Amino acid sequence: MDLALQLLATGLVVGSLYALCAIGWGLIYGTTLHFHVAHGAVFALAAYYAYVGQKLLHLPLVAAVLLAIVGAAVSGLLIDLLLYQQLERRGAFRTSLFIASLGLLILLENVLAIVFTPDPMRMDIGALNTAVIIGPVFLTYLHILTVALAVGGYVALVLFLKRSRWGQAIRAVSSAPEMARTVGIDLNRVHLLTYAVGSALAAPAGILVAMDVGAEPFRGTRFVLLASVGVIMGGIGSIPGAMLGGIFLGLLENLGIWKLPSEWQAAISFGVFLVFIVLRPRGFFGRTIHSAEI
Amino acid sequence: MLKRFALLVSLFVLAITPAAAQQAPIKIGAILPLTGSGASYGVWMKGGTEMAAEEINAAGGIGGRKLEVVYEDHAADASKAVNAMRRLVEVEKIPFTLTSYSAPTLAIQPIGAQNKVVMMNGGGQSDNLANKDYLYNNIPVVSNEVGVLCDWLTKEKKFKAAVMIVANDEAGRNSAKSFRERFTAGGGKVLAEEQIALDGNDFRAQLAKLKAQGGDLLFISSYGRNVAIVADQARELGITIPMAATSWVQIPEVLKAKGAQGLLTTRLPFSPDSPFARKFKERYKTDAGFFAVQYYSGTRIFAAAAEAAMKKGGGKLDGEGVKNAIESIKAFDTISGKLVFQPNHAAVMDIEVGVLKDGKVEVEKIIKAGQ
Numbered sequence: 207m208d209l210a211l212q213l214l215a216t217g218l219v220v221g222s223l224y225a226l227c228a229i230g231w232g233l234i235y236g237t238t239l240h241f242h243v244a245h246g247a248v249f250a251l252a253a254y255y256a257y258v259g260q261k262l263l264h265l266p267l268v269a270a271v272l273l274a275i276v277g278a279a280v281s282g283l284l285i286d287l288l289l290y291q292q293l294e295r296r297g298a299f300r301t302s303l304f305i306a307s308l309g310l311l312i313l314l315e316n317v318l319a320i321v322f323t324p325d326p327m328r329m330d331i332g333a334l335n336t337a338v339i340i341g342p343v344f345l346t347y348l349h350i351l352t353v354a355l356a357v358g359g360y361v362a363l364v365l366f367l368k369r370s371r372w373g374q375a376i377r378a379v380s381s382a383p384e385m386a387r388t389v390g391i392d393l394n395r396v397h398l399l400t401y402a403v404g405s406a407l408a409a410p411a412g413i414l415v416a417m418d419v420g421a422e423p424f425r426g427t428r429f430v431l432l433a434s435v436g437v438i439m440g441g442i443g444s445i446p447g448a449m450l451g452g453i454f455l456g457l458l459e460n461l462g463i464w465k466l467p468s469e470w471q472a473a474i475s476f477g478v479f480l481v482f483i484v485l486r487p488r489g490f491f492g493r494t495i496h497s498a499e500i
Numbered sequence: 501m502l503k504r505f506a507l508l509v510s511l512f513v514l515a516i517t518p519a520a521a522q523q524a525p526i527k528i529g530a531i532l533p534l535t536g537s538g539a540s541y542g543v544w545m546k547g548g549t550e551m552a553a554e555e556i557n558a559a560g561g562i563g564g565r566k567l568e569v570v571y572e573d574h575a576a577d578a579s580k581a582v583n584a585m586r587r588l589v590e591v592e593k594i595p596f597t598l599t600s601y602s603a604p605t606l607a608i609q610p611i612g613a614q615n616k617v618v619m620m621n622g623g624g625q626s627d628n629l630a631n632k633d634y635l636y637n638n639i640p641v642v643s644n645e646v647g648v649l650c651d652w653l654t655k656e657k658k659f660k661a662a663v664m665i666v667a668n669d670e671a672g673r674n675s676a677k678s679f680r681e682r683f684t685a686g687g688g689k690v691l692a693e694e695q696i697a698l699d700g701n702d703f704r705a706q707l708a709k710l711k712a713q714g715g716d717l718l719f720i721s722s723y724g725r726n727v728a729i730v731a732d733q734a735r736e737l738g739i740t741i742p743m744a745a746t747s748w749v750q751i752p753e754v755l756k757a758k759g760a761q762g763l764l765t766t767r768l769p770f771s772p773d774s775p776f777a778r779k780f781k782e783r784y785k786t787d788a789g790f791f792a793v794q795y796y797s798g799t800r801i802f803a804a805a806a807e808a809a810m811k812k813g814g815g816k817l818d819g820e821g822v823k824n825a826i827e828s829i830k831a832f833d834t835i836s837g838k839l840v841f842q843p844n845h846a847a848v849m850d851i852e853v854g855v856l857k858d859g860k861v862e863v864e865k866i867i868k869a870g871q
Contacts, residue, residue: 208712209708209709209711209712212708212711212712212737213705213708216704216705216708220702323535323539324535324536324575325535325536325537325539325725326701326725335736337735337736337738339738344736344737344738346736418702419701419702419729420701422701459705460705463705463706463709464709467694467695468694468695468696468705468706468709469668469695471705
C-alpha cells in the first residue's frame with residue numbers, strides 16, 4: 207500500500223508537469239487548430255532561458271524564472287508571427303503547418319544541442335530539493351511546488367479566459383472563428399495572444415524539469431506528445447479536460463507499473479490512450495473529434 | 501639538355517618518394533563518449549589519448565612517423581559508433597582505433613574484424629567483449645570485478661538480500677547477470693530487479709517499487725551520470741539501505757553526489773598522486789581519473805605494437821601487423837604496471853574494494869590480479 211501511495215504522489219507530480227504542457231497546448235490547438243509540436247521546443251527554450259538567467263547572467267532564481275516565462279511567451283508569439291501566419295497567408299494546409307512545426311521543433315532542439323551540448327545543464331535550487339516526508343510518501347519541496355504551480359496556472363488561465371476581454375476574445379475565436387471575425391475580432395492578433403499565453407504556460411513545466419534534473423535539448427518532444435495525448439483524452443477545446451488529461455497520464459504512467467515491470471511504462475500510457483479514443487473519442491469533456499482535426 | 505633535366509627530376513622524385521611516404525602521419529581512431537550521460541569518461545579518455553600522442557610525437561613518433569588521432573563521439577549510442585567506425589575505416593583508412601563502452605564496441609567489432617582494423621577497448625566491460633577477433637581489452641571484463649565485489653559483500657559485509665536497478669543496455673544487463681550469479685553463489689538472494697534507460701533522468705517510479713521489496717542492499721548496475729541521479733533519488737525516496745556498484749561510478753558526478761556517500765564499490769587501481777595524474781591536472785585543469793590512464797596506456801600499447809610491426813614488415817604498417825605484434829608481445833609495460841593480455845583478449849588487474857566517503861573511496865582491501 208505504501209508503494210501505491212508513493213506512486214500516486216509521484217504520478218501526481220509528473221501529471222502536473224504534463225497538465226501544464228497540456229493546458230497551454232490545448233489552448234493553442236483549440237483556438238488556432240495548429241498541431242503545434244514546436245511547443246516542445248518552447249518547453250526546452252524556457253528551461254535554457256532560466257538556466258542562462260541564473261548561471262550566465264547571475265540573476266536570482268525568481269528573476270531567472272520570470273525571464274524564462276516572458277522569453278517563452280515571446281518565443282511562442284514569434285513562432286506564430288514569423289512561421290504559421292506567413293504560411294497561412296499563402297494558403298497552406300493544416301498538414302503543411304504541422305510539417306513546418308515539426309521541422310522547427312527539430313531545428314531548435316538541434317541548435318540547443320549544439321550551443322549547450324546534449325548534456326543536462328543543472329541549476330542551483332538551494333533547499334528546494336530537500337526531501338519532505340508525508341507518512342509513507344517521500345517528495346521534495348520542488349515536487350510540491352510543481353503541483354501548486356499546475357493548479358495555479360490552471361486557475362489563472364480559467365479566470366483569464368472567463369473574466370478578461372482578451373480572454374473572451376480567445377474563447378470567441380475558439381468556439382466560432384467566422385462569427386468572431388464578423389463581429390470585428392482580429393483573428394491574427396487573437397492567435398498571437400493565444401500563442402503568448404499558451405507558451406507562457408509551457409515555461410513553468412520546462413523550468414521545473416530543468417530544476418529537478420537539468421535542462422536538456424530533446425526533453426520537449428516527449429512532453430508535447432503527452433500533452434497532445436492529454437488534450438485529446440480530456441476533450442479538444444476543453445481546458446479542464448486538458449488539465450485532467452495531463453494529470454491522468456502522469457498517474458497512469460506511475461500507477462501502471464504498480465504490478466507490472468517498469469519497462470511497460472510507455473506502453474501502458476499509449477495503450478490506454480488508444481483504447482480510450484476508440485471507445486470515447488470525445489474525451490472526458492470535449493466535442494467529438496472529427497477526422498479533419500487530427 | 502631537356503632530357504637530362506627530365507632524368508634529374510625523375511631521379512629526384514624517386515629519391516624523395518619513400519621519404520615522403522615515411523613522413524605521412526599514422527592516423528588512428530578514438531571512438532569515445534564525448535557527449536551524453538558519460539561525457540565525464542570522455543574528458544579523461546580523450547585527455548589520456550592526447551597526452552600519450554603528444555609524448556610519442558615529441559620523442560620522434562612511431563618509426564619516424566607522427567601519430568595523429570581522429571576523435572569520434574558515440575554518445576553511448578551503438579549506431580553512432582558504427583557510423584564513426586565506417587568513416588574511420590573508409591575515409592581515414594586507420595589500422596587501429598581506441599574504442600569505449602560495451603554496446604558501441606560490440607557494434608563496431610565486426611567492421612574492425614572484416615577490415616582488419618585492431619580495436620583497443622579500455623573502458624567497456626561486458627563479458628561479451630572477450631574472445632573477439634581484432635578486439636583487445638586493456639581492462640578486465642565485468643564478471644571479474646563483480647565477482648570480487650560479491651565475495652566482499654556476502655562474506656565480509658554479510659549482505660543477504662539485494663535489489664537491483666539495471667541500465668537497460670549491454671553493460672548494465674551484463675553486470676546485473678554476473679551480480680545475480682555471484683551474489684547467489686555467495687549465499688545471498690536477489691529479490692527484485694528494475695530496468696532504467698541510460699539517458700533517463702527520473703527513476704523514482706522504479707526506485708519506489710524496489711523500496712517496497714525491502715532487502716538489505718541496492719546494487720546499481722549502471723554507469724555515467726545516471727548513477728548519481730539514482731543515488732540521489734533513492735535517498736530522496738527514503739531508501740536507507742546501503743548501495744553498491746562497480747568501478748564505473750568513479751566519475752566526479754557520482755563521487756560528489758550527496759546520495760552516493762557510503763556507497764560500497766570496487767575500484768581499479770589509480771593513484772591521484774602519480775606524475776601522470778599531476779601532469780593531467782596541470783594540462784586540463786581537472787582531476788585525472790582511472791580512464792585517463794587507460795586510454796593513455798591504450799595509445800602507448802598501439803605505439804609499441806606498431807613499432808614492432810613496422811620493423812617486422814619493412815616499414816609497412818597495417819592492422820594485421822599490429823594484431824600479430826600484440827599477440828607476440830602480449831605483456832606491455834604501462835604506467836600502471838605490467839599489462840598482460842589473457843588468451844581471451846582481456847586484461848586482468850588488481851581490484852580494490854572500499855567505501856565512498858566525502859567524495860573519496862576509502863580502500864579497505866586490494867585483491868591481486870587474477871585471484
